[in-house]
């Protein structure tokens with residue numbers, strides 16, 4: 001049987017760690033003059049964002065002085081996300097109120113890019129705001145390799161992830177897009193990245209100078225786009241992953257996940273096209289079917305799948 005490549009084997013051994021390997025006291029001591037920003041992208045996350053903000057404020061800012069800046073990017077929410085986040089102690093910026101001279105874009109990647117632009121820490125950590133339970137180790141784990149090893153530029157979280165459906169929990173059933181789309185794509189075309197346990201994890205951190213040097217895909221292609229572009233920019237040895245334990249979040253419907261999958265595929269195809277492999281379809285449509293209220297006929301839902309992207313933030317700053 002063919003085994004994994006020696007490069008991936010060595011990377012897994014040398015660049016995977018556990019959050020417990022990075023005690024907060026050691027990180028505070030290693031941090032020195034560096035500053036750390038945490039950015040939470042949030043679209044309608046009033047139910048979960050407050051608890052995450054309170055934990056970061058209380059444990060990582062007040063008690064340990066590890067995090068210097070905490071920003072929630074309100075990504076066009078229609079619920080009380082902004083109010084809840086502010087009441088819990090975060091600075092809240094609205095996605096469309098940052099870099100207002102640029103045309104607006106929607107999506108998660110856009111929220112991250114705007115959040116990065118609205119902060120100044122030398123190290124930036126991104127944490128999804130829909131997490132159900134976020135212990136401090138989610139953040140200390142991500143910061144550990146960056147603060148303790150100057151060779152590391154970008155750290156991705158991984159975890160066990162459950163699928164909770166109709167009251168039933170499948171302990172390792174989560175990450176459907178990861179397993180059915182992202183992992184096969186990465187293994188086929190970027191086998192160097194095959195060692196990432198959760199390539200789509202929304203919890204990751206990086207050095208600002210590196211994050212500002214790559215483009216940000218506006219929508220859900222952001223995670224796969226960052227991995228591929230950072231591999232090219234800094235090489236595998238500067239990437240790491242940390243076991244954060246267990247993660248639970250709000251699940252999306254299969255219909256929504258299919259749109260996410262199409263964005264991820266298109267982001268990957270854009271990268272392949274840049275390497276001269278294949279072509280990217282122009283404004284493709286995703287046609288989906290919904291059971292109609294009138295029996296056998298199904299309602300058709302069409303969505304345009306676009307993956308607009310922001311240029312490296314450093315270029316925008318230089319232009320300004």
Ligand SMILES: O=c1ccn([C@@H]2O[C@H](COP(=O)(O)OP(=O)(O)O[C@H]3O[C@H](CO)[C@@H](O)[C@H](O)[C@H]3O)[C@@H](O)[C@H]2O)c(=O)[nH]1
Pocket residue numbers: 040041042043044045075106107108109111127128129130200201202203220221222223224249250251252260
């Ligand atoms: O337009 C948007 C959409 C989402 N979000 C926020 O982004 C985070 C993750 O979004 P979510 O819809 O919960 O994504 P998941 O279904 O959890 O998707 C997984 O896979 C995505 C694609 O790689 C990643 O972006 C996610 O972080 C990862 O958890 C949450 O805080 C959202 O509120 C925004 O800020 N703006």
Ligand SMILES: O=C(O)[C@H](O)COP(=O)(O)O
Pocket residue numbers: 161162163173174175176177178179200201250251252257
């Ligand atoms: O990361 C993923 O694969 C998608 O967000 C879907 O996750 P879920 O299957 O846990 O909802």
